[in-house]
Amino acid sequence: MxxxxxxxxxxxxxxxxxxxxDWMEDIPPQFIPNNYSNPAKPDQLEYxxxxxxxxxxxxxxxxxxxxxxxxxxxxxGFRERLExxxxxxxxxxxxxxxxxxxxxxxxxxxxxxPKNMPVLRAELLRSIYRKDFxxxxxILGKLSGGRKLTKEVIKEWYMYFYQCTExxxxxxxxxxxxxxxxxxxxxxxLLNLVGxxxxxxxxxxxxxxxxxxxxxxxxxxxxxxxDFMVDxxxxxxxxxxxxxxxxxxxEILFIPPSGDYFADPGTYTFMGYLMLFHELGLDYTLSxxxxxxxxxxxxxxxxxxxxxxxxxxxxxxxxxxxxxxGGECGHMWRVVNQYMDTLNGPADFxxxxxxxxxxxxxxxxxxxKMVHITEFxxxxxxxxVLNLDPSRNDNKRVTYHDSCNPARAMGLFEEPRYVxxxxxxxxxxxxxxxxxxxxxxxxxxAGLNNDEFMEMxxxxxxxxxxxxxxxxxxxxxxxxxCICAIDRVVFPPLMDYWxxxxxxxxxxxLVANALVMRGEKERETDLRGEPLPGKEG
Amino acid sequence: MYDAGKILIGLVIFLLLLTFPFWFSLGQAxxxxxxxxxxxxKEECIExxxxxxxxxxxxxxxxxxxxxxxxxxxxxGKGGKKYDMSLQKTCMDCHTSKEEFxxxxxxxxxxxxxxxxxxxxxxxVANGQQ
Amino acid sequence: MNAxxxxxxxxxLVIIPLLGAGAAGWHVLFGVIVPYLAFIAFVLGFxxxxxxxxxxxxxxxxxTTAGQQQSFPWIRRSxxxxxxxxxxxVVRMILEVLLFRSLFRNARVRLFREGPQLSxxxxxxxxxxxxxxxVSFFVILARHMRFFTEPVPVLFNWxxxxxxxxxxxxxxxxxxxxxxxxxxxxLLLRRLIDSKLRYISLPTDxxxxxxxxxxxxxxxxxxxxxxxxxxxxxxxxxxxxxxxPEVPDSVGVMFYTHLFLVCSLLVYFPWSKLMHLAxxxxxxxxxxxxxxxxRRHVNPWNYPVKVHTYEEWENEYRDKLKEAGIPVEKx
Numbered sequence: 001m002x003x004x005x006x007x008x009x010x011x012x013x014x015x016x017x018x019x020x021x022d023w024m025e026d027i028p029p030q031f032i033p034n035n036y037s038n039p040a041k042p043d044q045l046e047y048x049x050x051x052x053x054x055x056x057x058x059x060x061x062x063x064x065x066x067x068x069x070x071x072x073x074x075x076x077g078f079r080e081r082l083e084x085x086x087x088x089x090x091x092x093x094x095x096x097x098x099x100x101x102x103x104x105x106x107x108x109x110x111x112x113x114p115k116n117m118p119v120l121r122a123e124l125l126r127s128i129y130r131k132d133f134x135x136x137x138x139i140l141g142k143l144s145g146g147r148k149l150t151k152e153v154i155k156e157w158y159m160y161f162y163q164c165t166e167x168x169x170x171x172x173x174x175x176x177x178x179x180x181x182x183x184x185x186x187x188x189x190l191l192n193l194v195g196x197x198x199x200x201x202x203x204x205x206x207x208x209x210x211x212x213x214x215x216x217x218x219x220x221x222x223x224x225x226x227d228f229m230v231d232x233x234x235x236x237x238x239x240x241x242x243x244x245x246x247x248x249x250x251e252i253l254f255i256p257p258s259g260d261y262f263a264d265p266g267t268y269t270f271m272g273y274l275m276l277f278h279e280l281g282l283d284y285t286l287s288x289x290x291x292x293x294x295x296x297x298x299x300x301x302x303x304x305x306x307x308x309x310x311x312x313x314x315x316x317x318x319x320x321x322x323x324x325x326g327g328e329c330g331h332m333w334r335v336v337n338q339y340m341d342t343l344n345g346p347a348d349f350x351x352x353x354x355x356x357x358x359x360x361x362x363x364x365x366x367x368x369k370m371v372h373i374t375e376f377x378x379x380x381x382x383x384x385v386l387n388l389d390p391s392r393n394d395n396k397r398v399t400y401h402d403s404c405n406p407a408r409a410m411g412l413f414e415e416p417r418y419v420x421x422x423x424x425x426x427x428x429x430x431x432x433x434x435x436x437x438x439x440x441x442x443x444x445x446a447g448l449n450n451d452e453f454m455e456m457x458x459x460x461x462x463x464x465x466x467x468x469x470x471x472x473x474x475x476x477x478x479x480x481x482c483i484c485a486i487d488r489v490v491f492p493p494l495m496d497y498w499x500x501x502x503x504x505x506x507x508x509x510l511v512a513n514a515l516v517m518r519g520e521k522e523r524e525t526d527l528r529g530e531p532l533p534g535k536e537g
Numbered sequence: 538m539y540d541a542g543k544i545l546i547g548l549v550i551f552l553l554l555l556t557f558p559f560w561f562s563l564g565q566a567x568x569x570x571x572x573x574x575x576x577x578x579k580e581e582c583i584e585x586x587x588x589x590x591x592x593x594x595x596x597x598x599x600x601x602x603x604x605x606x607x608x609x610x611x612x613x614g615k616g617g618k619k620y621d622m623s624l625q626k627t628c629m630d631c632h633t634s635k636e637e638f639x640x641x642x643x644x645x646x647x648x649x650x651x652x653x654x655x656x657x658x659x660x661x662v663a664n665g666q667q
Numbered sequence: 668m669n670a671x672x673x674x675x676x677x678x679x680l681v682i683i684p685l686l687g688a689g690a691a692g693w694h695v696l697f698g699v700i701v702p703y704l705a706f707i708a709f710v711l712g713f714x715x716x717x718x719x720x721x722x723x724x725x726x727x728x729x730x731t732t733a734g735q736q737q738s739f740p741w742i743r744r745s746x747x748x749x750x751x752x753x754x755x756x757v758v759r760m761i762l763e764v765l766l767f768r769s770l771f772r773n774a775r776v777r778l779f780r781e782g783p784q785l786s787x788x789x790x791x792x793x794x795x796x797x798x799x800x801x802v803s804f805f806v807i808l809a810r811h812m813r814f815f816t817e818p819v820p821v822l823f824n825w826x827x828x829x830x831x832x833x834x835x836x837x838x839x840x841x842x843x844x845x846x847x848x849x850x851x852x853x854l855l856l857r858r859l860i861d862s863k864l865r866y867i868s869l870p871t872d873x874x875x876x877x878x879x880x881x882x883x884x885x886x887x888x889x890x891x892x893x894x895x896x897x898x899x900x901x902x903x904x905x906x907x908x909x910x911x912p913e914v915p916d917s918v919g920v921m922f923y924t925h926l927f928l929v930c931s932l933l934v935y936f937p938w939s940k941l942m943h944l945a946x947x948x949x950x951x952x953x954x955x956x957x958x959x960x961x962r963r964h965v966n967p968w969n970y971p972v973k974v975h976t977y978e979e980w981e982n983e984y985r986d987k988l989k990e991a992g993i994p995v996e997k998x
Contacts, residue, residue: 011783016776018866022668084968086723087951093716094946097872099857099864100769100793103776109785119867136938143672145869168952171731175763175770175797176943177952179731209975210983219984220991245993288984288993289977302726303972310974318977318996338729341963364738364751368960375738382741409729411736411749411957418742433774433787437733437748463776466785538725538965547948548717555710558815558908568817568905570898570915587917591894598837642898647813647824651834 004034004455007498010462014112016103023120024127024142028152029159031059034455037162037448040202045195048206048304054195059158064151070194071149075132077193081186082133088186091178092129095122101170101180106441107163110459115160118170118180124156125187158196161187163456165445166299166331167404172437184446189301197300200450204296208308212291213258219288225261226286229271238521241278246319247285251356253316254284256327257293259485260506266488268527269328269506273373276508279517280357280380284325290315293332294485298339299447306343309335312370313344323353324370328506330403330484331445333372337410341368358383372406374415374483374507381422387516390425392526394533396479397426398510399471401464401491402439403484411437416483416507423514428475434467444490457490458497465498472499480504571641576631583614583627594650597624624656634660670859673873677881680931681924688923697923698903699912705930712937713945720949728964731952751958763953770794792853800850803843804879806830807886810841814897814904836891844887851880875941878932885925893921 004010019026042054055065067073082089101118103109108116115121123145130137131146140146147153166181191197204214211218217225226243234240244250254277260270277284290311297304316324326336341347350369353362360379362371380386400420406412413436420427434440443460444453471477480491480502491504513526524535531537553560562568582589584596600622603609612620621627632638635658643650688697734745750756762768775790810830812823831839855876858864889895899915900922906913936942948954955964981988981995988995 007783011778011780014778016778016863018862020862020865023866083723084726086720086725086949087729089723090720090946090949090951093720094940094943094950096940096943097864097867097869098770098793098797099861099867100773102863102867109776109778114863114866117863117867123867134938143870145871168731171952172733173769173772175767176947177731177763177769177950179729179952182729182952212980218987219993220987223991223993246988248994288988289980307972307974310972314974314977336960337957338959339727341959342727342966343969345963360739362738363961364736365960367963370960378742379739382739408731408733411732411734411745412738413735414742415738431787438772462783463785466783469782470784538967539721540725541721544717544721547945548714551713551945552710558812561816561820562905562908565817565909567909567911568902570902587896590896590898590917594837595894645817645819645901646897647819647827648838649824649828 004458004497010110010455010459014110014459016112018114023114023123024147026114028155029115031155031159033452035163035453036159037198037200037450037453040197040199042195044199044202044206045197048202048209049192051192051195059155064154064196066151066154066194066196070154073193074128074149074154074190077190078129078133081189082129085182085186087179087182091122091183092126092133094176095119095126095178096176097123098175100173100175101178104170104173105180106165106167106169106443106463107456107460110443110462111456113163115156116163118164121160121164121180122178122183124153124160125183128153154191154194154196157187157191161191162198162448163460165404165441165443165448165460167441167445168408169404169438169441172408181446185298185302188299192301198447198450200453201296201299201447204294204447205300205304205308208292208294208296212287212289212311213262214292214294214296215258215262217258217262217291219291222261222288222291226274229261229267229274232527233271233275236523236525236527237275237517239278239517239519241274243274243277244285246287246289248319249321250285250319251283251322252285252325253290253312253319253321253323254286254325254327255290255293255312256286257329257332257485258291259294259329259489260327263489265492265504265509265528266485266506268509268512269488271527272506272508272510272512273327275512275515275517276377276386279386279515283356285319285321287315287319289318293327293329293336295332295335296447298331298335302343305335305339309340310344312336312340313347313350316347316369317349322351323365324350325353325373325376326370327373328483328485328508330405330486332405333412334405334409336368336370340370355379357385372410372412372415374412374419377508377511378415378418381419387518388423388511388514389516390423390514392513392523392532393424393510394426395526395530396424396505396510397428397475397477398424398479398481398505399428399430399468399477400435401430401442401468401480401482401484401487402436403482403487404439404441404445406483407437407439412483413437416481419507419511420481423510426475428471428477430467430471434463440464440467442484442487442490443494445486449486449490454493458494461490461494462498465494468495468502469499472502478502481507481510483507571645573641574632574634574637576633579631582631583612583618583620585615597628597652600624624652625659629659634658636661669868669870670873672870673877676870676874677877680878680928681881681885684924684927685920688927689920694914694916694918694923695912697927698914698918699907701930702907702926705933709933709936712934713942716937716942717945720946724967725951725955726966726968727951728955728957728959729951730955730957732957736957750956751961752956756954756956760948760954764947767794767798769953770797793857796850796853796857799846800854803847803850806843807841807847807883810843814901815908817901817905838890840891844883844890847883848880848887851876851883855880871939875935875939878928878935882925882928882932885921885928889919889921889925893919895919895922 045051045054057065127147137146164184171179207216260266297308352366440463444457495502732749734748737744737751746755774787813819830841858868
């Protein structure tokens with residue numbers, strides 16, 4: 001892992017004044033440690049895509065080992081996608097370069113790199129489109145903003161389409177709704193075609209496909225992990241619970257992101273889910289086949305996304321459940337809310353989700369048949385079925401980060417806030433321009449949460465961290481809540497870097513802390529083993 | 538999903554708006570330039586016709602300011618002839634009918650000058666039309 | 668540099684009618700043939716581009732949600748910024764198209780190195796400038812209908828009266844002419860002065876602005892300074908509309924310049940970014956409801972993919988599963 005430079009150095013290096021040069025001349029990009037992700041390995045590409053003839057390369061190399069007919073492949077792939085995606089075609093055609101998006105990107109704000117302006121990121125692709133696919137561009141060339149597809153352009157694409165987290169913040173401000181996430185997704189698909197991909201995305205994709213989760217935890221180890229958590233929960237509450245795994249005929253299939261059973265602090269959130277379900281006496285099951293809510297296919301290609309997502313419905317059908325409940329995960333919910341039903345539906349073997357506890361029917365999930373856990377829990381709280389003691393979270397002064405995908409691809413704003421406000425007494429919002437639909441990315445989404453990219457992650461996370469710092473300074477906020485497993489993995493280093501003294505938690509960890517379980521012993525600590533308020537002894 | 542129907546409806550609406558003048562003029566008699574009633578007993582206007590057609594509005598505006606604000610009332614044409622700066626006494630002495638002269642062009646060009654907010658048109662008054 | 672290229676191109680477009688209609692006196696060419704061809708090129712080009720977009724599929728429903736989703740009756744949903752109904756989408760689109768709703772959100776980021784502290788100040792100038800330009804352009808376009816209709820529908824008369832309500836000068840000064848010049852100047856200056864805008868601007872971005880400038884200026888010159896006889900112009904324009912073209916002698920070169928620049932805009936329009944006029948209606952992040960989980964969206968080219976089936980997976984892990992006490996399909 002390359003250590004990022006000091007915060008001072010980073011802040012001093014940011015300059016929003018752009019060079020006077022022509023951006024098309026400002027290539028090739030400079031690949032230096034900390035600003036790029038390592039490429040995928042040839043065997044990964046061959047295994048997952050059936051891609052033949054890939055060779056080892058590094059971004060710092062002069063020769064990227066592109067196939068001989070790489071231009072033809074890109075051209076054909078582009079043509080095909082222009083027909084398949086109206087979004088791409090329209091977004092290529094109608095940008096007026098008004099610049100409204102320019103300073104909306106967290107990577108631009110944190111780096112000042114002109115090509116991180118969303119408009120210019122899209123122009124990297126648009127310039128090729130104009131030259132090769134429009135009449136005017138063919139005639140006028142550079143005058144109309146067209147340029148030739150060279151190997152330098154491929155390098156530029158690799159640099160900047162892997163410096164976009166597909167967070168869609170720019171698309172919110174665009175007068176035409178041009179969505180850089182869509183452009184990045186399709187640009188990455190084009191790069192895939194010539195064997196350009198990152199290791200950090202390919203490995204989780206293959207693990208998810210083969211084993212069932214990003215890290216490749218096999219089913220028996222998954223069971224061990226759950227058993228460890230059950231022990232911890234018993235120690236904490238005195239209650240022994242028995243989470244069902246691959247149980248046929250259960251009413252609900254619960255799919256968490258694997259980050260929640262892999263690493264702290266996500267594990268506490270996972271324990272939170274288990275405690276809540278036990279307390280409710282919910283007839284549910286975990287699955288070791290569909291053990292991953294996250295879907296790095298979203299960051300690879302639409303086809304990869306479909307291949308990975310297929311497991312959810314397949315497993316729901318095999319187990320004969322009525323509906324699916326999904327855990328706290330960001331990009332998972334982009335896939336579930338906007339793609340799953342289209343990709344792998346219709347799920348007519350499932351029933352319209354209905355909470356067995358409150359009887360509430362989740363009409364908003366009547367077709368996809370999958371419910372977000374904060375929707376589920378908000379409904380529980382609203383119907384007063386939980387015995388909650390929010391004072392157990394009194395040592396936490398909490399703020400809430402809207403994860404990009406549930407925010408701008410779903411609109412899940414009030415449910416998590418309602419839950420937090422019912423399980424915590426000290427909740428503070430970050431500045432208005434940085435939350436809800438305007439929320440800033442963690443800086444590490446879309447498959448960029450790898451260590452070799454650390455400096456850019458810290459830069460991209462700066463706007464979010466800075467907003468946390470404001471509530472940290474003003475209200476002594478010491479806990480950043482979120483509903484995304486990647487957030488829970490990447491925020492701890494981001495907070496340590498920019499705002500030391502702020503911890504990270506999932507919403508259901510807070511729920512579990514406040515949840516008074518029937519017959520539990522008097523708790524001395526929270527889920528992390530920290531003494532509860534008044535029990536510091 | 539292509540939404541071909543919606544796109545087609547949108548296109549048709551756009552084209553209808555775009556071609557509005559074409560179908561608006563359908564079935565109408567072909568457009569004729571206004572035929573103005575010219576004074577029978579006069580040969581020339583205070584300036585040449587071409588100039589008057591383009592600039593009469595400016596001239597009248599100047600006249601009004603000169604007469605009302607500066608108290609002067611003699612206009613000397615390019616030919617050296619002197620005229621009283623008066624819409625009613627000079628202009629409408631020859632062009633007696635507002636309807637047959639002024640309005641013809643003003644209507645077709647959709648111009649609505651505010652001369653008549655104060656002035657009266659001699660012929661129309663005589664005929665009891667105003 | 669890019670601005671200079673564009674300026675030269677627009678100047679060339681100004682010189683063509685000055686020479687052709689002015690010096691050479693080809694009035695039929697510039698008064699009849701070019702306008703007809705330009706109009707046809709615009710209509711066909713426009714249809715072509717729209718049909719081309721229409722032929723690409725909309726595989727997924729990907730609205731950008733800018734407000735609370737529809738979930739429970741007790742949570743107030745954002746019916747317009749995150750519409751889940753067709754009516755909501757229609758209102759969202761109307762706000763987007765007529766009032767530039769998204770642009771209204773604009774905020775400018777500032778970095779204070781002490782702290783460091785990022786702040787986001789509301790920034791509505793782009794919204795105001797863009798809206799001012801578009802509204803003025805539309806009103807001016809509507810006002811021109813007096814040349815293409817007879818009798819002139821009263822709606823256009825009202826528009827004109829309203830636009831000239833200040834009653835300044837003769838002919839009456841139109842407010843939209845001042846506003847559009849100011850708006851264009853703002854839109855141009857920000858491209859030249861703001862380093863970010865300068866860096867992203869292409870020659871075509873300046874070209875559109877300079878061309879519009881040239882059109883407005885030539886129009887203003889004609890109306891207030893180098894006077895033309897508008898009754899003769901109406902004879903010409905009505906002749907075009909009624910397909911009985913007639914070219915009066917007295918129509919000046921200023922008019923032909925104005926007309927030629929408008930024709931240039933018409934021809935250029937369908938092949939340029941100006942197609943955002945139609946494109947905004949096609950944006951899948953705005954024109955689709957966020958009802959994905961309620962109503963299934965069908966992808967016309969959806970195809971089966973290679974998956975890792977449960978059966979294959981169990982075969983790989985059966986022993987481990989049994990050992991761990993996890994139920995299996997086949998013993």
